[in-house]
Amino acid sequence: MNNRPDRKLPRRVRRLSFFDKCVFYGTVSITGAAVMMVELLGTRIIGPYYGVSLIVWSSLLSVSLLALAVGYYFGGVLADRKTIFRLPHAVFFAAVTISLIPLVSEAVQIFCNPLGLRFGALSSAFILFTPCLVFLGMAGPFVIQMATQQVEDVGSTSGSVYAISTVGSVFGTLLLGFFLLPLFGTHAILLVLSLLLACLAFGLAIYTNIHRRFSVATLAVVVFVGGSAVWQLQNGARGGAMQGYEVLFEQETHYGWVRVVDQPKKNIRWLMSDASTIGAEDNRSGRGLLAYQAVVRLLPWFKPGAKKALLVGLGAGHLVGDFQRYGVQTDAIEIDPAVAHAAREFFDFQPTGKVLVGDARYRIKQLDEQYDLIVHDCFTGGAEPFHLLSQEMIGELKTKLKPGGILAVNFVGFTEAEKLKPVKSIALTLDQNFAYRKTYVAMPEEPFNDFIFMVSDAPVLLSEHPAAENVAHWLAPREFHINAEGGELITDDYNPLEYLQMAKAEHYRDVLVARVGESILFR
Template sequence: MAAAVTFLASGTVLVLEVVGLRLIAPYVGVTLQTSTAVIGCALAAIALGAWAGGTTADRSDPRRLIAPLLVGGGALVVAVVPVVRFAGALLTGAQAGNVLLLAFVAVGVPAALLSAVPPMVVKLQLGSLAETGSVVGRLSGIGTLGGIVATFATGFVLVAVLPSSVILVGAGLLVVLVGVALALLLRRRAPGAAGRLPVGLLVLALAAPGLAVVAPTPCERETAYHCARVDADPGRDTGRVLRLDTLRHSYVDLADPTYLEFEYVRAVAAVTDALAPDGEPLSALHVGGGGLTLPRYLAEVRPGTVSRVLEVDPGVVAVDEEELGLRTSPSLEVRVGDARVGLLDEPAGERDLVVGDAFGGLSVPWQLTTTEALELVDAALTADGVYAVNLIDHPPLRFVRAELATLRAVFDHVLLLARAPVVAGQDGGNVVAVASQRPLPAVAIAAGLADRQLAWQVVEGGELDRFVGDAAVLTDDFAPVDQLLTPYG
């Protein structure tokens, strides 16, 4: 019984930690800071709970406390889903305060309560001081094993087959049921020894799933990485917006693949216009899929174009197929998997165009920003092939400057396409960087931007030198992308 309770309490804390990150990501993004906040809050809760639990066990009979702690901790695990959803509506944004508060809301109190259980179990198992080491070591090992099993089961199995809300509600209710059963068993063995169960928290455990249903949520569908939703454009009957978490990620016109709503997509299209004569097919690789707006555009305006899309999230591909009219074919192939791994499998020297448009929240995944990643992109391109990548940043634009410096370390010719306030460092948003080993048609690209009614500039030469300044080059060994985007100190 001691082993089972310790295993369950410790394992549930790790389930909460793993799923808690997914629960708050739609509101504050998936960044290194988000992961750090969740892990840090969980560790703080574990430390506080273990300390308080051990201290209390020396002052009171643990038999009166273990079952109520399990019931209370389990009930609060169930309640995490609606609480985070209500709090997330108020704490949206990647500011440090929002991230830390939401991380605490997701894991803090239930993790502390459940972490108080193992030291109380240890207290009850200590028959003599001569067995202290073996008892503490055994139960510590069992608790750690529970955390390991929970981590792998959640990350590799549960998240793939169940929504986060179902995982947390199921885990919480299991802990509550074990707490109730333990209380009944202790009362049968030693009447009066077991503590009273918190009736209010039992009611909360039963009511919380209902609260989760009515709580506001950005999710229409929970994928392996995102909360996904497709919204109709009220101003355009066939327009659809793909939202991933809280962001407008892609715009697709179901009837007209040549309609490009987002400015950065039109900027990339202006680059493709300058690559080859009108209508000439291209061989294109797209790093990041989203709604596959650009692959569909190229297939329409350049018949015969062959596009391969590297998309990490199978759920997004399913949304594309079911709600955005995606039809794959030999000329429009989607490969599900990490884009960095997908780049390793690309044949050398075959792509006329590589488009980078992969994001986790507002940041490009760091492993796609480094010199090593860009060398893989370069290897996939033909001798005069072009890499065009969508980037997002805000003043002081430290990430964009670093990524441009990294591009210049790999490619001989680099351009920046951006609005004038962004170039001046007064505003942020999307920019497009263009790189090649051959001179780029800057004049033609600028004309293409104007033709598409974009008030964007083409920055090159000395002006680009001044913009980049002394920004660091990103490598696999040093790529603080999230810190460059959101400096915390």
């Protein structure tokens, strides 16, 4: 008699066919790429309105991680249950919700604006991107359930799904950042991505034998979104007149959304990058209109005989022309090639020295000459690039100054004592590198102002030329005495400026809307 317990016979399994692998792994690679592309494009959707800052990135990353977690959970729950909602539905609704983002983004951001910079950006990101990321997150659990239904090696199959999804994310990130974004607008890319997902949903519906009516609905979405994408690619790359404005030039680059906008009623031409005005001129005279430039263009009076200057942040290039009138040849560094192009084509910028395109930290290290004057004028997206204001960066600029040379730093902030800490922090950081400092404001009596710091290793004094008396008389009410005590030293390791400048960023956005109009912040 056989007393041994009965043994279960091994379950018959089969390996996934090559076609099955193409379907499953292709699905997760495409949806993985879509996740990262939506995340990255999110900064271009809400960046022009809220500024591209740590606040916006934190909002997008938090929303993305939360939405994916919800998608993973409910995708797993639905995958194990015999419901009508399956993988093709998840991909289909991801396509639909992505296609809606360009249509509702403006209304959503205006609706969330009363919540302020932090919660406005977070709420906008949550409303716009949560739905599509939840559906994209569902794809992985569905694919794992389908792929492991008929195979025994569940662990290796699940690992392969996650690995290939991650590789797809990497591919999507590189494809978007290296190739697509500089060539096409955000809305066009979103619509093409939606079209690709709709086509994928249609193919999955056929593969899984989903009801015919779903396939027809998916095909209808493919046709609609495809038509919208073609229209965007052909017509959406350039804007037209918007509420009294005429967009003359528009280009989306790695660094921002650059536009040249005419305001005929005021005869003003604006150069904008994301949510910042980085250049403005009178269309009749061609003279620069940004208030701080009236102070900075007088810099040669503090350094008689100056021959060479360096401008960090080109803008519309007006300062180059201003310095040329004093016989000063100016090299310029500009991170965004579209800004340099716009300055030449639309603001009659005529270089008097080299124009170097690239990040200032990198380019300055490569410079092998010294200057009499350096102007640090970097402001974009409603915020300063704070890595350019650290003690280390200021020290690097000092090495490019000739003995007795002057560094001028433009910084936006408030003049009220209770809001002066960011300005004091810049003053303290400059004082760590230079023995002498003078500070001016662009508009006396205005609480929100451009601060122009002039620092040197020699006393910062006006020329003794008789004509300098008029300059001294004009500058006198603009001199602003700042005690750096109470400020925080800004370093590469510790840089709290973005937090300290929160109130400034919110106020600047309000000023921009009042000056240029809310519609200018949207595509």
